[in-house]
Amino acid sequence: MKKTNIFRPRSVAVIGASNKPKKLGFQVLKNIIDGGYSGKVYPINIDQKVKKILGLKSYTSISNIKGKVDMAVFLIPAKFVAAALEECGKKRIKLAVIITAGFKEVGSEGLAMENELLKIAKKYGVKILGPNCLGYIDTSINLNASFAPSYPKKGGVAVISQSGAICTAILDWASKSNIGFSKFFSLGNKPDITELDLISYLSKDNETKVIIAYLENIAGNSNGGDFRKIASNTTIKKPIIILKAGTSSKGASAISSHTGSLAGSDQSITALFKQSGVIRASSLEDMFDWAESFGAAKLPGGNRVAIITNAGGPGVMTTDAIEGTHLELATLSQETTEKLKKTLPSSANTHNPIDVIGDADAVRYKNALNIVEKDDGVDSILVLLTPQTSTQITDTAKLVIKKIKNSNKTIIPVFMGGRKINKGIDIFEKNSLAVFEYPERAVKALEKISYCQSCEMGIKKIYKPKKIYINKAKKQKIDNILVKSLHDFSGRQALIAGAEADIIIKNYGLNTVKSVFAATRAKAIAESNKIGYPVVMKIDSPDIVHKSDVGGVIVGIKNETEAGRAYSQIMKNVKKVNPKAVINGVVIYEMISGGMDFFIGAKRDPLYGPMIGFGLGGIYLEVLKDVTFRLAPLSTFDIEKMIEELKSVKIIEGARGKKALNKKWIIDAMIKVSNLMINHPQISEMDINPFKVYEDHTIALDNRFILNQ
């Protein structure tokens, strides 16, 4: 993005402007004029007979314009865009908003045309928004360079949308809810300007308080910035709420490792958002609710919620909704309770939830609010109202609005009902304030705006990933193994397990189990003697991934006799199941017991790089899926959060009288795996399962790598 703000042009050309009201070329020009844009506007229409459009002088080409043109909006058919863009380039415009469709989205021919546009744009230093988009809106300069059917009012919400239909739905919603927008971008095919550029831009935009985005895919990297960095730098200043569509995991490809089966592409998005402080919405409804709350309510100083209600039932429902969130029911101070007792009728409940009783008028609500807002143990107040006989709906709405504006506490109204209650709802909406009809939704929104105050990325701090130093010799050793395996497995998926996998792991400073390879029965016996009994024997074959399943593993071998017998048995078992398997021999391991079985894995996401997983291991891994992911490079903070997120955190912290495990060892191992994946891009997936954790050390017991061909 250039230093000059390309989204605030001083002059705009509309290429394909038209006098025919049904044409987009008419609608867009009209939107620009009607919006009240104060810069110069140049309609362009190749028809020489057209002299004026909507009262403005029409040009046949941008090159005929004498003055400077900063931006052009394209509405001409796809096949004519390239030539027009070339002319625009020569005219030194900075931004091309290509509304025209018929590019990548229609197939290879369109894609070729789109690539052609990119080439031209690069040549002249022009940025492209679109093609195949709705255009954009900047309310601060009254520019509506779009064919959006309605123009939003000014406000603090910036919108980015990858779907034109969602754009129109959002605008329609906003006009009903009276929500104001700062900027509104329709991304289209986004071959040039992506969400990354826009987030980066909006991050510094003073009019924008909160960014909401509907995206179907998210660029990992684009134009010299990566999502994680840009989003992190933004969310420490203002919230980003993203609805990422396309989460369903239809047609996942063949599964080659534990991590492969556990880490779908949606996990990488989840990790990405967590690590950059992005709030994820799973529906438009949530996105709207939260955007409205962020835009309208004060951010609470903490998570303690007071409830004021005119009925018990809704109070109970709200308490239910709070349970299981990061919020908690505030404990009112004795002073507060006493003051409430003095003011409220004797049958009122002066503990949280505070019940001002069914016959409460607006004044009683006001009295209660006045008292509760002064309680230092309260961060936010939910004001619940049901339409009872003597309820003053509009008066109560008005006083709550006054309070929202003047109180230093976060106050969120919940007006429950339908027809009658609408009078109250309307008043809030006229004031562009968030109001809810159901307590559950209010609680969800309040959680989002409360949580951000203390959220993962802190809105305060960015945690630096940890890098470790691996000397060249070690790195080379590993690369040799990787190269050799890629060669051996040429054309197939390359798998490294057993002794070679242990070497890689060991070179990154992780403990592995003592093991020796033995190609023959005699060697197997000799090596078993050397390691010391009991030992474990496992088949060593590139063709066998799940060794136990084919009888390729025998544990608890206690002496020489058993060692020999085990070797023969394994060979027999394996040959029976897979007679054609290439068999190298067996690997003999020191037998490890005790400890807790965890799992460390990694998978390289094509867009976002290596994703590291940690969770409960052993046989419970794929059954219980108590696993969490983050993208490399990992920070210590990331790993601590991962551990906290697991259900099995209790095992680490010491469940049922057992001693706690030392998290330090887990963090250390995870940092090593994160570095390993970054340093060796040939590795596409890896599993350590089980990763044995003891009180004072860890062992990477069973290790496996899958390489990119």
Next chain:
Amino acid sequence: MKKTNIFRPRSVAVIGASNKPKKLGFQVLKNIIDGGYSGKVYPINIDQKVKKILGLKSYTSISNIKGKVDMAVFLIPAKFVAAALEECGKKRIKLAVIITAGFKEVGSEGLAMENELLKIAKKYGVKILGPNCLGYIDTSINLNASFAPSYPKKGGVAVISQSGAICTAILDWASKSNIGFSKFFSLGNKPDITELDLISYLSKDNETKVIIAYLENIAGNSNGGDFRKIASNTTIKKPIIILKAGTSSKGASAISSHTGSLAGSDQSITALFKQSGVIRASSLEDMFDWAESFGAAKLPGGNRVAIITNAGGPGVMTTDAIEGTHLELATLSQETTEKLKKTLPSSANTHNPIDVIGDADAVRYKNALNIVEKDDGVDSILVLLTPQTSTQITDTAKLVIKKIKNSNKTIIPVFMGGRKINKGIDIFEKNSLAVFEYPERAVKALEKISYCQSCEMGIKKIYKPKKIYINKAKKQKIDNILVKSLHDFSGRQALIAGAEADIIIKNYGLNTVKSVFAATRAKAIAESNKIGYPVVMKIDSPDIVHKSDVGGVIVGIKNETEAGRAYSQIMKNVKKVNPKAVINGVVIYEMISGGMDFFIGAKRDPLYGPMIGFGLGGIYLEVLKDVTFRLAPLSTFDIEKMIEELKSVKIIEGARGKKALNKKWIIDAMIKVSNLMINHPQISEMDINPFKVYEDHTIALDNRFILNQ
């Protein structure tokens, strides 16, 4: 409930009727008159000067009325209700609707008055609705015997609410959404008529298509019927949706067993609902959405959903929402796809989700619907609409309504947006049809109405619990242990573990680990031989609690020699630590290995009886809480559903190449535990953890009972 329908009175007295418009006695009478009730109405006011109220002759007492009176509504102060009820009893009314508040809800004095009412009611065979309620409405006889501020239109939804405020909110919502009600009951304190009586009544009510209820507590038993039985018998005919408030688990009491810590009171509600086919809503919003859908839409024949949309984004969001539900995206037949291709523009997507493209008018929607509804692979159709430039919002709404009414498929509209889209929403609401603004909510509602077709209780079948026969001798033996323990632990919580617990378990036909007591070295050797090696030997001494800590346990004893050595070693160890300990001898156990660790537990709920739990056992039990509960008596069907619900079901079904465990053994054990808990009410909690499951048998390894003092 009597055979005559007490809720359809031919004459009504209003006790406390008034001429003052602000009084409830005026409002209720007015509601009855305005509602158009065709029976006789008698206002009653003790003031002799009052001759007429709202045009009707006023009486000073019900006894002054000459004709028969079926029902009386009470609006007089609490202290006068008893006397008036006595008079009503003498007049042989059948139903007393006591709107008056000031009873149990205000404390012990009120409770005493409430109990007095019950006594009088019983004496005369009068049923009481309330006290402290809003009254009730029956739209089929135009009776509005309530002070509800609005009167609903006729329809198929019956409402039961324990909160007056929720009543008013529901009525207000209904007037906005144009939903019609068959009956509307405000329960109040419900000392007499409860939700059970009403569900039982509504079950047979022809006007009621769906029952919705807001409840803060649920009666286990009342007036000769229990919830499970009544609800089951109802849900096989019509859906019941209940919002049970008060789920938060504040201040759970001290925890005495695994089951105690896992089974909160909300688990028993969950179990109760599952076993009776009740649909649980967790918010009013869900309850309204689902009630509307059940009331308006056809029930789909299956779970295969087609999506018709005028934009890609909403289609993707809907697909996302479907994932993780019981629904699935329908695969369109080739014929359907071909027909769609012929009708729709070339850029349309003719696979599910079907994209009719942004410029779709009403006719194009109609064409697509006509084709898709004929596909046998489609059970329901979601019609998505976003407000684009050429979208015909009202026309499309009208045609969808026609389709909803005439098609044999379930069609649910989702109109996304705000102001513009409202024109469409209004048309659906005028027709009392469900319409959604967000696809996620539509999918959630569609799942509910689809799922019921094949739901747990089947809407088709009630599964009989399984009873097993235990002979008197065995039962007596167990009772002896229980009585003895209660005596031993007098005043404290009685715990039974070890050998005595095993005896109880064994008497119900479950396998426990083999164990024998041996007082001498020779006996120890002989018994070890009998059990079969390997065995475990443990000290038996009343003075030694932590046996392992003093070297009082030796495991893995492999033969006679080792057995003798172990005995001597144990004696030596114990005497060294505690020379004065009384030593009975040792207990020898069969050594158990392998198998999967599960958990069976039970807890007696004070309202709903024994609740049986099953889940993953061992150390994972309390960490992962992969446990599910059902109320006893259990049916085989219940247990199959429990197993299916667990995440660890994959372990039972054979994870990663392991052999599947035989469910038969689990079912068998659960049935036995269910019977054990029913037969021995002294047992308040029990744990079997681990419950070892093998391919061909099970062992209840560690067993524990907690008794009621």
